[in-house]
Amino acid sequence: MIRFVPLAALVCALIAPLVLKSDSTFAIVTFGFLLASLAVSFNLIFGFTGQLSFFHAASFGVAAYVTAILVGDYRWNFWLAIVPALAVVGLLAILAGTICFRFKLREFYFAVVTMAFSEMIRLLVVNWNSVTNGTLGMTVTAQPTLWLPSGSVAVSSARLWYYVALALLVVTYVICQRVLASWIGRCLAAIRLNEQLGETLGVNVVLYKLLSFVIGSVLAGLIGCFYGFYTGFIEPQYLSITQSLDIIAMVLLGGVNSLFGPVIGGLVLTALPHVIDLSAELRIILYGAILIFVILVMPRGIFGFFSRPRHVV
């Protein structure tokens, strides 16, 4: 039964715009989709490979900055700008990942070093005023165009963004699913369950950790490219540790052991503060309380809580 939940959810998401009317609901769900995609891509590294990375916000933010600068300052086409953005993110991930995995950094040390790399990139963005406009951030006015059979349209309406975000979520989800269903997924599981044993059985631990790290980071970059254009605003906060922590919280809330869990986590954590009307401070308190509650009471997350425990390969 649980296998059909993602498909049923997709069908619901596709027909939902027929029922939904208000722009603010569209905005919340669109944000939910974007952040859920981020959580899904993060779970490839965290849940399925067992590496607690703090690099995700950096990948996300760097790609957002590169696309915005190329489109805004150099008048590139949005879709063309995605390519160099992802290339930059990929190179950064390969660099950071190779250093961490070659030197066999594990658990806490891996977390600290990725956090340090992420902070260094953030400081660079904050202080490179001439290009990034420093702490003030940049406004993004351009809009990506879509080529439909009826002609090209600028993605500007709430409804169109809803579908673009949904498509991104589906793309991220399917890529992660294909990766996990292939031999790569089995190597990642071996690394997660017992790294030493995997190595003795011939799994190239460094290579597969790096593969998962780079795929996850590039997917985060892809979402970053769109995110800046959706919000119309980019700031160094996108690369902060807090952003990474938000992603981790979504994954944990939804459930670490599944692909679909982070989708639920992302949607719930994005929508919750808007459903319950609270001041900013109370919202953060609620957020912390939920995080602690989930870890101590339902360590398998919402999705894990409702699905049967099964043997994950």
Added chain:
Amino acid sequence: MIQLIIGQLLNGAIVGALYGIVALGITLTFGITGIVNFALGAFMMLGAYFTWYGYEQTGLPYPLAVVVAVLLVGALGFAVDRGLFRFTRNNLVNGLLVSIGLISIIEASVLLTWTSTPKDLTYVLPGSLRMGAILLPKMKLAVFAVLLAVIGSTYLALTRTWIGRAAFAYAQNPEAAALMGVKTDRLQTIVTVYSTALAGLGGALYASLYSLEPTIGAYYVLKAVESAILAGIGNTIGALVGGLIIGVSEGIGSVFLPTAFRDAYGMLFLVLILLFKPSGLLGSK
């Protein structure tokens, strides 16, 4: 120029000793409970705010305000340990995330109660000592002395008392220590509470020198983790040494290097240490 460098040296040493006292808590908690308690920064910030409240709002004398703040933070530490951290022993990721949840709650509560406007204490101990051409503010010297004394006596307590040696034994071999009559659960609680109280004391002393903002905790705990790793995690005196190295190099560095990247140098140094000497500068291998 000399005055500037001496001034930065003293500032760096004090800030470094503050990093050190939080780092000591980080190291102790990690050695005994197997988690990295990032919430120590938030407890430090609470200690600072409690001191400010006691001294400025209630009119307690400063030393009494410090004692009350440390006791309050320690009591909170006890509650948090019994209620939350007891369930995350030796589970690094869960402990990390629980402490992060705790940080959000504490920071937001402080924002809610005392707003984000920076708070300052009126001079506790004005005046300064003159040594030739160099001026040394009395309060800074006093704070530095107290920090050194506390870290030093913690070291003595760890090596000379029964509970201290029990902690060392436990860090080396938990099962053997338990067989020798070390009450594991109680030891872990004592260490967690002591670490929070240390962080609270750090905050209480911080309050007498610098402005309070709810974000100081997050900043100081990152530096403290850097200090603890720099010296080799699990090393008591190393925590102080690591803190002093980072604090002094930041102070002196700000005279000669662009300040925009001040925090990045520390990060870079940390990465290099972890890559090439993961047991830390003072580590054995």
